Amino acid sequence: MDASAFAPWEDPQAQPLIRFKNVTKSFGTFTAIDDLSLDIFEKEFFALLGPSGCGKTTMMRMLAGFETPTSGVIELAGQDIAPVPPNQRAVNMMFQSYALFPHLSIWDNIAFGLKRDKMPKLDLQERVEAMLKLTRLEQFARRKPHQISGGQRQRVALARSLAKAPKLLLLDEPLGALDKKLRQDTQFELMDIQETTGTTFVIVTHDQEEAMTVASRVAVMDHGRIIQADTPDRIYESPNSVYVADFIGDVNIIQGQANPGEGDGYRLFWTEGQPPLIANSTKSFSAGQTCHLAIRPEKVTISAERPEDAANAVRGKVLDIAYLGNLSTYHVELPNGLVIKAQTANTRRISRRSFTWEDPVWLSWTATAGVLLAN
């Protein structure tokens, strides 16, 4: 998919398929969704990411029609969906708990929704077989849900929600119980289905890599709010807050006072007796404002000598080394006690690596490597 071509969220004229307008959902005194506004466009693959209990499932359930917003409006294709009962919404949901019918075979579970549509028998059989094939469940078709494994059950739930080819598909952690290989295969299948059918997907996942791979946009949630909804690369490269930066991937956060320099450059005074760090920022900060420099470990270079031309260079000593196979992460302690992570590719064998514990090293990065964040 050409990412630059498909970006309806940047087009002010585009009509969203789903629109949350100031939606709040409370359970008693607890606010699960807090004044949330969001547009999701047709043919999007929209991923919801966030810590447990932040309200992802609740959002899905409101879209499917099992919860009604306490206040605010949810529109589907321009229509307020509040009065439409779940069985009349062109929406199918894959439940986090799978919700397979225990008294029906795998085959009948998948056929359940198709039968409600009075699909002709031959078409129905063909469709169910196709779904079984897609999820590699052919040999389990006659079994009951309690006779298959957890991962297989998850695939049945996925197949059942895909079978009706709805306009909007809600997948609540669809691949969590699958092994890595099968998960990647299924991810590609999902993207394939998405491209061939043009279905809009909203998917909840705890796997950032998955969100990054499949999603056209990712929303990072916290306490019933969307903190940032953006394309995966923007979420990663230019998070709008420390929370998002910290939630997605690994990050070093250096706190200090910003001082405007020339152009969009800022000097960050971060500790006594050390030169300020240089960072460029498109956002503006007033002199002396407290801010945070978020910088990804892979953008920090580690070296024995001070690099000549680096915009930022700090001294430290190696505290710990995490070996990840293809990568190594060095935990380097700076003189003020702050620990910075630096990641390098392991191009040499481990026995020949250049640094070891307690070695004095230099960390360096460019002025554009990090992002300055106010909070």
Place this chain on the structure above:
Amino acid sequence: MRRFFLIAVPYAWLLVLFLIPFVIVLKISLSDTELAIPPYTPTLDLSQGWAGIREFFAGLDLENFVWLTEDDLYWKAYLSSLWIATCSTILTLLIGFPIAYGMARSPEQWRATLMMLVILPFWTSFLIRVYAWMGILSQEGFLNQFLLWIGIIDSPLTILNTNTAVYIGIVYTYLPFMILPIYAALDRLDGSLIEAAEDLGCSRLMAFWLVTLPLSRPGIIAGCFLVFIPALGEFVIPSLLGGSGTLMIGKVLWEEFFSNRDWPVASAVAVVLLLILVIPIVLFQRNQQKQQEADQ
């Protein structure tokens, strides 16, 4: 060895409480009446040794069972009992299911109270409750007074001493036995299954029919057995609430036993009643087992 003991306990229980009494009843049903104590012959006289045992077995015959087929009172009573038990089981189900459903759907904090209310009648004597129904259903009873007062009827209805009163009595008495197993089944039912059914295009009613009902089937079956079996042999309700026209096998049995003092015929009636009950249960269980095997 441990396994042996685990199995031995329920079997010993069955032996003592079911098989031995049954063998005694079966023996009496094969005997003849006599004006004596006990009121039947032969009795086993072990002091005479082998000859006594042989004489004992020679005295047994199927006369009483033949008698049951000759007098049409008996098979009419069996049929009418089956009919009344079937109808009242269906009625109990029709009333009990919605109650159980309502209980399972009620807010968590209410359920314990509702359960209490269902069981509460057991705290008073069964006989007193049946007598209370006599007071309610009689010509001058509360029900007639109430209906007259609100003006639905002009003259009191005759309910007591009819089959209607028997139905009311049975449904009232056995309702908890229907509610509790169905409630247990519905309570276990995962609410997200109904949501999934609706999500896939079912209306509420359809979801009930396709998901709730099949999943509560074990509870429904258990409830039906728990009502049908005791209702079939019911004696107190038809004799207190029913009229002279109410024919139930429990009543016939009682009369043979206590009024006619014909223990052998009464025992034969009991044995046949047991067979009527056991055969469908065995068939049903075999069917159930086959289905389970097919599922594997």
